[in-house]
Amino acid sequence: MKIFRIHALICAGAQCLAAGGNGFEDALKDELKKHDLDEEVSLVETGCMGACQLGPLLVVYPEGVMYIKVKPEDAKEIVEEHFLKGRPVRRLMWKGEKAELPNLSEIPFFAKQTKIVLRNCGIINPEDIDEYIAQDGYEALSKALFEMTPQDVVQVMKDSGLRGRGGAGFPTGLKWELAFKQISDQKYIICNADEGDPGAYMDRSVLEGDPHSVLEGMAIAGYATGASKGYIYVRAEYPLAVKRLEVAIKQAKEAGLLGKNILGSSFSFDIELRMGAGAFVCGEETALINSIEGNRGEPKKKPPFPVVKGLFGKPTVINNVETLANVPAVIEKGSKFLRQFGTEKSPGTKVFALAGKVNITGLVEVPLGTPLRTIVFDIGGGVPEGHSFKAAQTGGPSGGVIPAKHLDVPMDYENLPALGTIMGSGGLIVMDEKSCMVDVAKFFLKFTVDESCGKCVPCREGTKQMLEILEHISNGKGEKGDIEKLEKMGNLIKLTSLCGLGQTAPNPVLSTIRYFRDEYEEHINNKSCPSNICKIEGGKNERKVAHRQTA
Amino acid sequence: MDKIKSIEELRKLREHAKQSLKTRQGEAKVKVLISMGTVGIAAGARDVLMAIIDELEKRNFTDAQIIERGSLGLDLEEPVVAIDMGGELIYYGKVTPEMARTIVAQHIINGQIVSDWVIAKGNKK
Numbered sequence: 001m002k003i004f005r006i007h008a009l010i011c012a013g014a015q016c017l018a019a020g021g022n023g024f025e026d027a028l029k030d031e032l033k034k035h036d037l038d039e040e041v042s043l044v045e046t047g048c049m050g051a052c053q054l055g056p057l058l059v060v061y062p063e064g065v066m067y068i069k070v071k072p073e074d075a076k077e078i079v080e081e082h083f084l085k086g087r088p089v090r091r092l093m094w095k096g097e098k099a100e101l102p103n104l105s106e107i108p109f110f111a112k113q114t115k116i117v118l119r120n121c122g123i124i125n126p127e128d129i130d131e132y133i134a135q136d137g138y139e140a141l142s143k144a145l146f147e148m149t150p151q152d153v154v155q156v157m158k159d160s161g162l163r164g165r166g167g168a169g170f171p172t173g174l175k176w177e178l179a180f181k182q183i184s185d186q187k188y189i190i191c192n193a194d195e196g197d198p199g200a201y202m203d204r205s206v207l208e209g210d211p212h213s214v215l216e217g218m219a220i221a222g223y224a225t226g227a228s229k230g231y232i233y234v235r236a237e238y239p240l241a242v243k244r245l246e247v248a249i250k251q252a253k254e255a256g257l258l259g260k261n262i263l264g265s266s267f268s269f270d271i272e273l274r275m276g277a278g279a280f281v282c283g284e285e286t287a288l289i290n291s292i293e294g295n296r297g298e299p300k301k302k303p304p305f306p307v308v309k310g311l312f313g314k315p316t317v318i319n320n321v322e323t324l325a326n327v328p329a330v331i332e333k334g335s336k337f338l339r340q341f342g343t344e345k346s347p348g349t350k351v352f353a354l355a356g357k358v359n360i361t362g363l364v365e366v367p368l369g370t371p372l373r374t375i376v377f378d379i380g381g382g383v384p385e386g387h388s389f390k391a392a393q394t395g396g397p398s399g400g401v402i403p404a405k406h407l408d409v410p411m412d413y414e415n416l417p418a419l420g421t422i423m424g425s426g427g428l429i430v431m432d433e434k435s436c437m438v439d440v441a442k443f444f445l446k447f448t449v450d451e452s453c454g455k456c457v458p459c460r461e462g463t464k465q466m467l468e469i470l471e472h473i474s475n476g477k478g479e480k481g482d483i484e485k486l487e488k489m490g491n492l493i494k495l496t497s498l499c500g501l502g503q504t505a506p507n508p509v510l511s512t513i514r515y516f517r518d519e520y521e522e523h524i525n526n527k528s529c530p531s532n533i534c535k536i537e538g539g540k541n542e543r544k545v546a547h548r549q550t551a
Numbered sequence: 552m553d554k555i556k557s558i559e560e561l562r563k564l565r566e567h568a569k570q571s572l573k574t575r576q577g578e579a580k581v582k583v584l585i586s587m588g589t590v591g592i593a594a595g596a597r598d599v600l601m602a603i604i605d606e607l608e609k610r611n612f613t614d615a616q617i618i619e620r621g622s623l624g625l626d627l628e629e630p631v632v633a634i635d636m637g638g639e640l641i642y643y644g645k646v647t648p649e650m651a652r653t654i655v656a657q658h659i660i661n662g663q664i665v666s667d668w669v670i671a672k673g674n675k676k
Contacts, residue, residue, distance in 0.1 A: 107671045205621065255553075361626050
């Protein structure tokens with residue numbers, strides 16, 4: 001193949017020819033001959049390039065310069081200036097290309113987000129401590145160690161209003177203060193990274209994208225409470241997060257940011273990884289402690305709370321990944337920092353994992369108190385074409401649904417319980433009108449039935465009974481009074497279960513009954529599923545396909 | 552790495568790290584940043600990474616640095632590849648190995664942004 005210095009592509013689509021392209025090509029050939037360039041420049045006629053309103057078009061490689069609306073009389077200038085002297089003719093070039101790209105912070109998905117926890121995710125290389133340090137990493141730890149007493153740190157955390165992001169929303173500063181006041185030879189910090197909610201993965205993303213922020217948060221927590229040892233209880237199903245944590249811990253130890261006498265101070269803090277035991281209940285703090293100790297992952301009665309008597313019987317602070325990732329930002333920027341965002345009682349931001357029937361899925365970090373409408377429609381781009389928003393499930397199997405009429409309620413730690421759901425760890429599953437609410441409740445309840453540890457009766461037996469009633473309803477065998485029975489059992493289980501798993505397990509059922517009671521009644525009274533999801537035998541819309549005889 | 556023994560040393564290291572991040576950009580003409588969280592990998596980021604390395608090698612282009620990062624949060628567009636040629640970052644979404652080869656040829660080698668596949672441009676931080 002002959003090698004040319006320049007490839008000039010001329011659009012020879014019908015539109016460009018009609019706009020006078022042909023005359024230009026001839027003029028260009030003449031000019032090339034005149035300057036003895038026809039051996040160096042290859043002229044190629046191409047098909048339509050698609051930008052017909054700008055034609056005739058000429059594209060010149062290797063530079064990839066695109067000339068638009070060229071006329072025969074321009075050929076001389078292009079050949080003499082560009083081909084001969086290498087100076088593209090700016091007058092004829094297409095300039096629109098760069099300006100048309102939107103800025104990342106301007107596209108709707110990012111425009112309404114506030115990144116505090118995810119500040120470094122996707123920005124830095126998680127396996128290089130230098131990059132974290134360059135983003136002001138470990139500044140908060142050094143500030144705490146050299147400019148603040150442990151009491152100061154606790155006070156800043158209390159004033160900041162940060163609440164635990166694991167779900168319950170307990171004020172972090174208060175938890176630290178309680179641990180600080182305990183007198184003990186040994187205290188522990190545990191990072192709860194046993195993220196079990198189906199559909200929630202914000203903790204994984206933080207551990208994978210910015211592991212050092214969690215390590216720094218733990219070290220600060222250790223300094224504030226007087227703990228010298230930390231454990232990260234991380235899901236074994238997150239191999240990449242485990243690997244990056246291992247790398248990060250090793251680098252931090254080598255750099256002297258973990259271990260003995262951090263940064264030359266008298267404070268020592270060490271972190272160890274513990275793999276999760278693979279059960280949902282191990283995310284419950286007392287079960288988690290049991291699991292780290294090497295025992296069966298079953299919850300214990302509270303009180304005594306872990307801050308009094310936790311891991312190995314010593315005072316222990318358990319914080320969630322997202323909470324700990326907030327800590328360096330709070331310490332570095334002061335107690336007022338989080339108050340710029342969110343509401344009076346719920347300052348700061350929350351990361352939600354947006355999934356389900358929504359156009360743009362992903363992780364979104366918004367100020368607390370942002371209405372669901374903003375998250376689903378402005379950031380998530382709404383429900384796919386042709387369908388309508390029916391409800392959204394927050395808090396995974398421990399939470400409930402938010403129906404369309406409450407789309408404008410601010411999402412914070414006060415309003416969600418009032419709606420019968422919880423903040424949870426931040427899973428947000430959007431459902432459209434094709435989702436059957438009985439089926440949704442059944443799905444989540446089945447999950448908790450499987451994951452119940454079996455220690456206490458209400459959770460072990462009660463949820464199983466509720467599931468059976470739900471299965472009856474969805475099979476068309478529901479009876480009058482089933483709904484009332486579900487409500488009664490649900491409320492009883494909530495009151496009498498030992499741990500958070502059982503206390504929240506009936507939530508999906510209770511909240512779907514609260515907002516979609518008519519759907520339950522339709523299943524029971526008319527033996528039909530309005531969304532045509534449940535397989536009701538003999539019902540109005542029985543699925544014939546399943547019973548079709550083979551010919 | 553040597554142990555950091557005081558806050559001054561940490562700050563010194565920070566200045567140094569910031570500088571070296573800057574000079575590294577000066578050294579390598581092109582930085583290729585790939586989202587390699589679980590989501591990205593599940594969407595095929597590793598194949599894209601291999602395609603980019605292979606294409607750069609094939610074209611004997613050594614002035615590029617390939618960096619793995621965490622997830623940006625925009626999972627719908629994974630695998631996300633960002634190209635940094637000294638100016639703004641250009642983010643490409645839903646990149647396949649074939650697209651990656653085209654991006655190497657057009658954007659990295661010839662400096663032409665493949666605008667059809669761009670999600671957005673971004674500021675460097």
